[in-house]
Amino acid sequence: MNKNKILLVDDEINLRETISELLIHENYIVKTASNGQEALNILDSWIPDLIISDIMMPIMDGNMFHQLIKENIDLSSIPFIFMTAMNGENQMRKCLTNGADDFITKPFKIDELIEIVKNKIERFNKIKNAYSNIYIGNKISFLHEINTPLNGILAPIDLLIENEDIEKEDVLKFYEAIKISGERLNRTLQNIMLYQNVKSNILKFEDNSYAPVLDIFLKVKSKIFEVYENQEKRITYAIDKADVKISQENLSFILFELIDNALKFSPHNTIVMVSGSIYNQEFYELVIKDFGIGFSENELNRIGATQQFNREQQEQQGLGLGLFLSRIIIKKIKGVFSIRSKEKEGTTIKILLPLNI
Structure with missing residues (x-):
């Protein structure tokens, strides 16, 4: 018990x-x-x-x-x-x-x-x-995040079943759409399970875990552009090589969530800047900067596990868990997380991760 x-x-x-x-x-x-x-x-x-x-x-x-x-x-x-x-x-x-x-x-x-x-x-x-629901946030947003990718999987499958004479090129496009929707649904469910682990205080970390920052970033960048097609030029980066004390899985999660947020909340004609360098003998610093809609001071104070802002004006994908969970993971590995933002000017997130020395 x-x-x-x-x-x-x-x-x-x-x-x-x-x-x-x-x-x-x-x-x-x-x-x-x-x-x-x-x-x-x-x-x-x-x-x-x-x-x-x-x-x-x-x-x-x-x-x-x-x-x-x-x-x-x-x-x-x-x-x-x-x-x-x-x-x-x-x-x-x-x-x-x-x-x-x-x-x-x-x-x-x-x-x-x-x-x-x-x-x-x-x-x-x-x-x-x-009231032990798996998710306690906005129910409309929750249903949207489950139904949208689910429909993105089922609708193409129905079309493929009902139409035997679809061109091979179109079939491949359907497969790609199914894959993207499936990964979005999987990401949503994984985030919910991670959130439940946080709520239950059973989130555990291995002390001997480490990850090469540049290698993980490049893999995450490729993964992101499977979702953001033809937007490769939106990310600029300058990342020094180093190993940090965090699992590759958790570093991938943090980078994907924070970069995805930066792209999602920025106009398509703006860039997202990602930089990484050794901060001192103990820490490696990652900085993710966008020039998007930004947050007000009040919104920054209210950021939590299920918090989203201005969904009616700015359509958002995701449940609003990424920023919260990233901050929790960084805290657990004895890192430092800070965020500065200004409405209509953008957001800068700085992370200090312990070096694997």
């Missing part, structure tokens, strides 16, 4: 360690942070079943941390308990009004905390089981 996971956030180290040991003794998996920013860093790659947070903390306090959790579609349903030394009915009412699931005042009885934790996790598990 899987153990339930708890994120504990408090700047008082002695109290934090005491509560953590208590919860571990109660058979929970516990991770701790000393402020809201540390907690957000943990949540980039680890999803708990409950969050317990102090209010008064340095760098990022509990109120700001809770607000950011509420605004994140992938985290907002996690039960959130405030724990604070500040007493008073007004404080409690404010926390609960702002959407917290419960409020406990320091000092508190151990049995009281355990009972609250147990009840909140049980309730959360019931909700997860009742």
Whole structure:
């Protein structure tokens, strides 16, 4: 049976360690942070079943941390308990009004905390089981991403079956269309399964994995232009050779998703620039720059696993998982991911990957 996971956030180290040991003794998996920013860093790659947070903390306090959790579609349903030394009915009412699931005042009885934790996790598990869809994003977008490539497979097959006298050249075109649609559907399903692994905290990596950056990029570039026909000139690149500590499969995934996004969100008359070089003795830097529609600051703050923007105005293929999953993978291998963007000017993504030395 899987153990339930708890994120504990408090700047008082002695109290934090005491509560953590208590919860571990109660058979929970516990991770701790000393402020809201540390907690957000943990949540980039680890999803708990409950969050317990102090209010008064340095760098990022509990109120700001809770607000950011509420605004994140992938985290907002996690039960959130405030724990604070500040007493008073007004404080409690404010926390609960702002959407917290419960409020406990320091000092508190151990049995009281355990009972609250147990009840909140049980309730959360019931909700997860009742709404355990494989994908929790926009259902219309989800159906579109399944039906479109599926139709792209079935329709040509029907035509090939019904018409025996199709020219060989046209038959080959149908085969190519079926292959492209099949790969798009496969990519969608693979991304969903990867997302489910992230949600379940079972995404694992081998420490001895490594990948040659230039070789992987060239393979990915060829793969991309099977989808973006006659657009080879849109990518310019200058990539130095080096081996990085990441599996070839994961590096291929990251490069394909990020370059595909850059092409997809840019006019056909613009280029996408990809560069790679040794950053220092520890890291290799990859930069992917486009001159497309860009993101607003608000949209950048809202980027999550199922987030898409302006789909009505800008038709998008994909479920919006690529950017989120790429960031998670980079975080897991102890790399660094940063994104800068400006509306109507474009987006620049910079990645630092550990060198395989």
